[in-house]
Structure formats: structure tokens, C-alpha cells
Amino acid sequence: MKVFGIIGWPVSHSLSPAMHNAAFRALGIKAVYGLLPVVPNSLKEAISGLKALGIEGVSVTIPHKEAVFPLLDEVSEVARRIGAVNTILNRGGTLYGTNTDWIGALKALEEKISLKGKRAVVVGAGGSARAVVFALKEAGAEIFLYNRTLARAHELASQFDAKAFPLDKISQAEGDILIQTTSVGLMEDRSVVPREILSRFQVVMDLVYQPLKTKLLREAEEAGCEIIDGLSMLVYQGAEQFRLWTGVEPPLGVMREAAENELRGEKHGN
Ligand code: NAP
Secondary structure, rough: OEEEEEEEEEOOEEHHHHHHHHHHHHHHEEEEEEEEEHHHHHHHHHHHHHHOOOOOOOEEOOOOOOOEEEEEEEEEEHHHHHHHOEEEEEOOOEEEOOOOOHHHHHHHHHOOOOOOOOEEEEOOOOHHHHHOOOOOOOOOOOOEEEOOOHHHHHHHHHHHOOEEEEEHHHHHOOOEEEEEOOOOOOOOOOOOOOOOHHOOOOOEEEEEOOOOOOOHHHHHOOOOOEEOOOHHHHHHHHHHHHHHOOOOOOHHHHHHHHHHHHHHHHHOOO
16 A cells, blocks of 8 residues: 655645545555645654655645755756745655646646747736746746735746736736736635726636635636636646656546535635
8 A cells, every 4th residue: 555645734624635545546546645744843854754654755735845845855957946846756765856736737727728929917926826937937928927015026027037017006917818826815705806807818717716716717707708716726736746656647537526525525725
């Protein structure tokens, strides 16, 4: 029996166990994925514990995605450029860290629109925005960043050759795609994007997935946009982890259904 899990703090509301265990079951893989809560000052011991316990791989979530870098034997170039590790593979005692969040964002978007040469407006400049901006850059989109704290938008924009604006100028934003990466809308009926501007965009994606149809997505749908919910990115990033850990094609439909069922059952986080 192979053992996988998620390290973070807190992790009790994670959708990942439901998603990965459903995938293992569906494909008859003898493996289990569990919650591994790790308080911030125990990260070092937890990471060496992965080797000692022979845990095959873990997802990494807040607050450990950056702090884990110096504790790993090897880190991918992609994770370095994004500045976050969300996936660890234990390769016979050598711990390799990488990032699948950006692939999640890329696949969720490319299901609806080809990104090359498109103008993408990204709202927010936090950790999740970094993975989204990396994906957009890789795919050849032009990026316009809007954030409440302008300095943070400038910092991210300078790394990825994007343009930065303060969030209070969002009513001037236009483009082909709008991606909402702030936590606004999480378990609340609120949006930082005025509904009047939504008809300027072909596709609108929200990273918030609780509720699944946020106020932003409801208004975008009414404005005639194609919408992408936050679960899409979450499932695709998990599917890429599954592929890395098992070498097997992930059962996407099974993973999405398990995540949706879990979400419906309780209040959850990543
Ligand atoms: P983060 O690093 O803490 O960044 C938060 C962002 O939200 C910052 O840009 C922050 O602006 C902005 N913000 C927070 N409150 C705001 C407000 N009242 N008004 C305007 N802007 C506000 O968080 P994160 O890791 O990027 O996560 C953001 C959201 O994405 C969370 O809801 C998380 O659950 C979700 N998420 C989803 C996925 C997925 O796969 N679907 C993956 C990762 C995260 P300042 O810079 O001005 O503080």
C-alpha cells in the first residue's frame, strides 16, 4: 500500500483526500491519501519524516509552499520561477519538489479559450496569482494585473513582463479573459469586479470555489461570458500530481465528482 497526503496548516477541510482516494479506487491502485497537519515550526521534522516513513508523495499547501524549498533535495525550475512548491515526490529517498498549480490554471483556461496572443486581466497578486501569471506567460498571453496593494502588483508584473494597475482602476480594465484570484467572494456574496465591465470579456474565471458559482461568475454568465469555476483549476492541479506520483493517466471526471461531492457535504478549503 503506497501512502500519499497533504501537508499544511490547517488541512482538515482539504478536498484533496476525496479527490485522490476516489482516483486510486477507480483505477484499482493500492494507495491511500491522508491529511498530514503540520504546524509551521514542525515543517523540518515533517519533511524528514516523509523519508523515514517512506511516504511516496505529498501535496503542499498554505503556509508551507515557500518555506519547504530549503528542506528538499531537488526543486524544479518551474517551482523556483513561481516561488512555490505544491507537490513533493519521494524518489527512493530523494525528495523532489515541483508545482502543478500553474498547469491547473492553464488547463482550466485552455478548455475554453486558446491563450496565445490574448489579453488577460488578472485581479489579485497573491500566491495563487503567481501560478496563474506564470501559466499565462508560458502560453503567450498579454497580462494586466490589478491589485489592492499596487506595490505587490508591480513586483509580480516586473518578473513576468506584465502591466500593473491599482484595483481602484478596475473599471477601466478590458481584454479577452478575466481571472479573479483574490479571496473576495469566499463564503460571501461579494465581488471586486464591477458587473458593468464583464461584457468586455469572452471568458471569466474565478479561483474561489466556495460557493462554486460566485457572485462574479453569476454576473459574468448574465453578461454572456463563458465561465470557469475555481474547482476546475483545483482538479487539474490535483490530476497533474496524480500523474506525477503514479505515472498513470488521471481519471478527471472521477476526481471532479469526488471534489464536488465533498464540497457539497461540508465547508472546505484547498
Ligand atoms: P493570498 O496570497 O493571501 O493573496 C490574497 C489576494 O487577495 C491578494 O492579492 C490580496 O490583495 C487580495 N485581497 C484580499 N482581500 C481583499 C479585499 N478585501 N479586497 C481586495 N483584494 C483583496 O491568497 P491566495 O493564496 O492567492 O488565494 C486567494 C484565493 O484563491 C483564496 O480564496 C484561495 O482559496 C483561492 N485559491 C484557489 C485555488 C484553486 O485551485 N481554485 C488555488 C489557490 C488559491 P493585497 O495584495 O492588497 O493584500
